[in-house]
Amino acid sequence: xxxxxxxxxMDSYEGQEVNITCSHNNIATNDYITWYQQFPSQGPRFIIxxxxxxxxxxxxxxxxxxDRKSSTLSLPRVSLSDTAVYYCLVRGFQxxxxxxxxxxxxxx
Amino acid sequence: DSGxxxxxxxxxxxxxxxxxxxxxxxxxxxxxxxxxxSLDQGLQFLIQYYNGEERAKGNIxxxxxxxxxxxxxxxxxxxxxxxxxxxxxxxxxxxxxSGSVLDIQYFGAGTRLSVL
Numbered sequence: 001x002x003x004x005x006x007x008x009x010m011d012s013y014e015g016q017e018v019n020i021t022c023s024h025n026n027i028a029t030n031d032y033i034t035w036y037q038q039f040p041s042q043g044p045r046f047i048i049x050x051x052x053x054x055x056x057x058x059x060x061x062x063x064x065x066x067d068r069k070s071s072t073l074s075l076p077r078v079s080l081s082d083t084a085v086y087y088c089l090v091r092g093f094q095x096x097x098x099x100x101x102x103x104x105x106x107x108x
Numbered sequence: 109d110s111g112x113x114x115x116x117x118x119x120x121x122x123x124x125x126x127x128x129x130x131x132x133x134x135x136x137x138x139x140x141x142x143x144x145x146s147l148d149q150g151l152q153f154l155i156q157y158y159n160g161e162e163r164a165k166g167n168i169x170x171x172x173x174x175x176x177x178x179x180x181x182x183x184x185x186x187x188x189x190x191x192x193x194x195x196x197x198x199x200x201x202x203x204x205x206s207g208s209v210l211d212i213q214y215f216g217a218g219t220r221l222s223v224l
Contacts, residue, residue, distance in 0.1 A: 032209060043110065043198050043215035044151070051209070087151065093207035094164040096141070098151045 004090055004099040011105050018075045018106075022088035022099045025069050031092035033064060033071045038085045038101075047073065047086075078106045111135065112216035114199050120222045126187040129219045133180055133201030139163065140182040141202070141213060142174055146195040157182055158205045186221070194223045 004024045012018045024033070032051055036044035048055060050062040050071065061074040075082060083106045088099040111134035121127055133140050142154040144167075153166035157176035168174075171189075176182040186193060197220075200213040 030207065032211075034212060036215075041196070041218070041220070043112075043200075043217050045110070046212055046214060049209075049212055089213075091206050091211070091213075093205070094156075096153045096156070096164065096166065096206065098153070101150045 004088060004097045006086075006088060006099040006102045008100070009103040009105065011107065012078055013107050014079055015077050018078050018082075018104060020073045020075075020086050020102045020104070021070055022073070023070050024088070024090045024097070024099075027068050027090055028092055028095070031068075031090050031095065033062070033068075034089040034091060035060070035062065035071075035073045036087045036089065037082075038087065044087060075104075078104075080106050080108065082106050110214040110216060112199060112201050112214055114197075114216035114219050116219060117217065118220050118222070120224065121189060122224055123189055123191060125189050125223075126185065127189065127221065129184040129186070129197050129199075129221075131182045131184070131199030131201075131216060133182070133199075134214055137201035137203055137214075138180065139202045139205055139211070140176055140180070141200040141206075142168075142182070142184050143198040143200065144195050145198060145218075146192075149195075151198070154184070156206065163205055189223045191223050194221055196220050 034049040035047045038044045063072045113132040154168040156164040202211040
């Protein structure tokens, strides 16, 4: 069974850059990597998606090395409102594997 | 607002009972996914339907079943409920069947089920 692992928690301060890594050793050729943000008692919210190399949007960047066995979500200049749980998802044809989730705490 | 609607928001029931959770996908989305999230736990994939047909199955118990109707809304049926079934149940939808770059899943706000 494919395992997708993340650090349990991370701490940061406002204004810092935060990098959260997801390990997905069993990723298949056609799988995509997606990252979600979840606040308590809310549904996960889409942040960014990628297949390889680097992807960037207005809120985050996603770095995927050539072997694709890991991915790193980068949040620039975090604020208190970025305190949440972050999940990676490896998805493909008939395959959906969420990571274990990383609880990010941003302090003043 | 993701465009995915789940009802009811909260459900309180007793052990042994049966409940039905409902999900309306975003306009134009053909796939519906169901997930379970227990207290302080991650997201466990249960089942996926694509255009009315079951497409993928995850860790879904035999006491649970789902279906997707012609209008593409979906229902998750939970029967013979146990205390351990208390959780948040999320529905998500996507355009296609999950295998392409377009198939980003968008999640509803969830149904909180409490089994007493």
